Amino acid sequence: MTRRRKVLVAVAAGLASVSLGLAGTNAAGAQANPNGLKLIKTKTSLLGKHYWYQQTFKGLPVVNGYYAKHVGKNGNVEIADGRDAVPANLDVSAKVAPASAAQSANAAVTARAQRDAAPNKSLVRQPAATSSATQLAVIGGPNARLVWNVTSRSTEGVSRSLVDAKTGSVVESKVISDNIDGRGSVFDPNPVVSEQNEKLTDMNDKNQDALFLAQKNVILRNLDGSGKLDGSYVNIKEAKGGIAQSKTNTFVYQRANDKFEQVMVYYHINQTQEYIQKLGFTDVNNESQDFSVDTYADDNSFYDPSTDMITTGEGGVDDAEDAEVIWHEYGHAIQDDVVPGFGESEQAGAIGEGFGDYWAVTNSVPVSKGFNLPCVMDWDATSYTTDEPHCLRRTDGTKTTDDIDGEVHDDGEIWSRALWDIQQSLGRTKADKLILEATFFYDPDTSFAGAAQDTVQAARLMYGKAAAQTVTDAFKARKIL
Known part of the structure; x- marks a missing residue:
């Protein structure tokens, strides 16, 4: 169900109008809203501030009822009204326990x-x-x-x-929950990529000389000094075999040790959040993200928006051994943080999966030495694929909206290809910056076309008409616009 309605409001009178709208009228001067609005999040992006409200009725949240006000630095205001009508006489006393x-x-x-x-x-x-x-x-x-x-x-x-x-x-x-079918393995980003070796196999989580050579010594920044893998951007809340601890903050394990995956989670999430902040964003999931590592027996990992927790599985290759699995799931956390309740429609869900794949690949760019970049989760996929290269999905596929089948991971390949094409044309830094910025303007139940229009508009405001045309062309190639 989509109730998307956007209104551009003039600078002076418009701001006053929107302010009154949240108290009793909307930006277009409609009747007072009897159901109430509760401010649940304020976000700051490069182009302005974003206020997200939960629709309520007699103090209770209205499912999928939202109201957003986007205030640009130029004073323009954009309203996204996703409220549902609720009868004033609706009884809110429960009979069922x-x-x-x-x-x-x-x-x-x-x-x-x-x-x-x-x-x-x-x-x-x-x-x-x-x-x-x-x-x-x-x-x-x-x-x-x-x-x-x-x-x-x-x-x-x-x-x-x-x-x-x-x-x-x-x-x-x-x-x-946003999830992927069992993944696993990562060093930097994973053994298949760092060793450029498609023949590597998991061997039931055993230590191997080839995998030992793939391990890389790194500095773990932003630890909180507790002796655990907790810091500014990561919190290992629970883990199979217990939480890793070190009085000297030295966390060195071989991959057969379950604590190895905890180190991988901490390092790669810290790296990606530092990258986000280098792009200029200080309000994109800028928190200590909770993780539950190796606690799920199946070959599956997922982000749970109800608890803001990322859980990694240990079926096949341990998912948290593959940084691209970690980055994919963090992509879901990013979108849920920026747009409360994101993913309410099938196409929004597909955008989430496509963005997760893209985020995994773009974070691999600095460390992959160009090895099979569009291949997503090369190491994890060795446990359930036989073809080489081993890939869960790719960001350079040929799908368009003609190929939509209603399964979010399949349809996500349409979106990830468009984003990948944008990066190939504009470069990694510019593309990642505008893709993150555009996310602030998404509706929770957005469509491919709606999100594409937001991305084109962000490109126009940030980089000009030529960049906006480049982004438009990428979406047109996928038949999104």
């Missing part, structure tokens, strides 16, 4: 996970889902109702289920 709602949600998630489990991934019955949070909320629109918003964890990752608080029926249940 939260424990009962959680049970219904977990049953629905478990049934879907068992039904959709790939035969070659699991030969046994999938474990039941468990719930981590239950909160009252409101669904707006023509079928407005009170619901329990339940988040559950299963073999699919993290799911959100909406359970009718009056009847107990499951209204909606979907996976909200």
